[in-house]
Amino acid sequence: MPRWRMLGVWMGLLLGLGGLAMAKQSDSACVQCHTDVTPGVVHQFHEGRMGTNAYLPLDCSTCHGSAHTTAEDFAKATFPTPDTCMGCHADKVEQFRAGKHELAWYAMKTQSALHAQPSAIVGEGYRGCSGCHKIGRKGYIGAEAGNTGPLKWDGGEEASQYRYGNAQCDACHTRHSFKKTEAQDPRACSNCHMGFDHPQWEMYMSSKHGITWDIDGNRGWDQGGRAPTCQTCHMPGGNHNVETAWGFLALRLPTKENVEKLAASVDDAGLKANLQKLAKLLPSGHYIDLDDDVQWTLDRALILQVNEILDQNFQPTERFFEIVAQARAARGPEEFNRLRLQMKATCQQCHSKEYVDDFFLNADKIVKLADHEFAKAIQAVQGLYRDGILKKPEGWKWAPSVAQYYENLTPIELDLYLIYMEYRQRTFQGAFHISNDYMHWYGWAPLKEHVNRILAEAERMRAEQKK
Known part of the structure; x- marks a missing residue:
């Protein structure tokens, strides 16, 4: 390797390590407290790539802000949204926002039955429909509000009424390690795509594709296995649109x-x-x-x-x-x-x-x-x-x-x-x-x-x- 290139590699490494050290130093107060309060969260973050990558020195404040400094003012801690992830993953966030998962919350609210349900099922209780549909962005304004043109967004007004459930990306890249390998696993989809009206997980696992994936030690194509995973077919090339021709309800417009x-x-x-x-x-x-x-x-x-x-x-x-x-x-x-x-x-x-x-x-x-x-x-x-x-x-x-x-x-x-x-x-x-x-x-x-x-x-x- 040429000497100038070697020097650049070492300089980048030193700068990265220096940034990591500064991040860990600013992070230390959070870690000291949360090691007692939420030890699992601390462990998960520090084992994940965002907590260990020397070239990407992130700390708690990156996602949660710096206003929360004591046990009493925990409500000042902010929660991330896809906008937070946009700084490093702009292409994936843009793909996600062009796809169906982005509309999941809005699609839930279009259903007439929703308005008869208790908030524990369809609101911030997240124990029913909303538990999965929170992968969609809150605040879209549709025909119900008199808008028959392109879908509009309220700029965050509805989301501000919910302390939890606005992160979206964490539906697949779960807190706090946010591992890519986890989101590539079919089991990441099984929490929502199962059961009464859409048992895709059960269908996949009882198909030759799912059986082969299981026999191969839960390894899909990206890991040297033989079988496609959910992500292989529904997220080709890692595209976060996640769309299919027939869609969720097998409806298509008569021409x-x-x-x-x-x-x-x-x-x-x-x-x-x-x-x-x-x-x-x-x-x-x-x-x-x-x-x-x-x-x-x-x-x-x-x-x-x-x-x-x-x-x-x-x-x-x-x-x-x-x-x-x-x-x-x-x-x-x-x-x-x-x-x-x-x-x-x-x-x-x-x-x-x-x-x-x-x-x-x-x-x-x-x-x-x-x-x-x-x-x-x-x-x-x-x-x-x-x-x-x-x-x-x-x-x-x-x-x-x-x-x-x-x-x-x-x-x-x-x-x-x-x-x-x-x-x-x-x-x-x-x-x-x-x-x-x-x-x-x-x-x-x-x-x-x-x-x-x-x-x-x-x-x-x-x-x-x-x-």
Whole structure:
């Protein structure tokens, strides 16, 4: 190595060590106290890279400020946000803010059922929905507040009402070691992506991918193992966007062409006019692999209705802007196709193009089949409302509504919600995660069962009404 370069290396090392020494000196008061109060936190930080890297001398004040100096004034300690991380990780923070996790808190607040929940579940109690959705930034202002344009941010007003839960990055890079290797482990995702409506962790671990990862000693591709991890497929190249073509709910917007074909197929003049009006508002284009046909377009429109996204005349509600345009719960063809090709490219690192194409096509067909079964149940319940057998609950703007979750008041509507949030979810997610038992016995089978229950219950209720 040239002498000048060697000198530069030594100078950098000395400067780094000097900076570390100064950081540790300023950190010493915190360490002395917190070794007694929170010893685990001190140990975690000093074993992590940010606490040991000589070239990156950080101390407690970097994230928590310097106002807190005594045991009594602990409330003066600030808590980090992604802005804190931005100084060193600008590219990752920018990717994160362009992705779906950034919108998680806002997406939670768009759900009608949320407003009936206690704060321990949806607020700073962080024991239910909010416990995972706090990965999203607080303070986004959407259609509910009269904003039908681009999503706006309140500049930190809502976040200021919460002492905890604004860090976001620590959902995966957990305190206080913040290890990259930990965030690259599929188990980092399992805290949120499991259970009732999205058991991706269970699906992954019961698939050949997850089994191989476990057999290889929990080593993914980045560690010399054979199997892809969650991060391999959903964060290619370390991209923090974390987006997929179908998205969380397997919703995608019907295109202008899809709805025009549906309009041309109906005889009812009023319905035809409403569909033609809707078509003018939708993006133009076609979905790769499996585009919507006339029946699937109708099925999908019915699903959007019970999500309070389209009204009874198939026109966009305010929730269309709130959920679809701003929370990005449904994809248009351009975004869908881009994300689909990106995922296929990842799969083709191990599998042939023909195999990958066939795999995705068959998984798309599963979505289509599940949507059609669900649409049958939707039409049955909508018919009960239309004929006055079911009455819209007081204070509800739309009914039937799966967005009301378990706040629905009748068994038949609770079954409708279960189909949407549990069985349909498991059907399509199991198909894409190569978990056959989840796809069939935890998804498709109970989906079919509950559709038949709804159809039978609707007939019973009609017969009861005639007596």
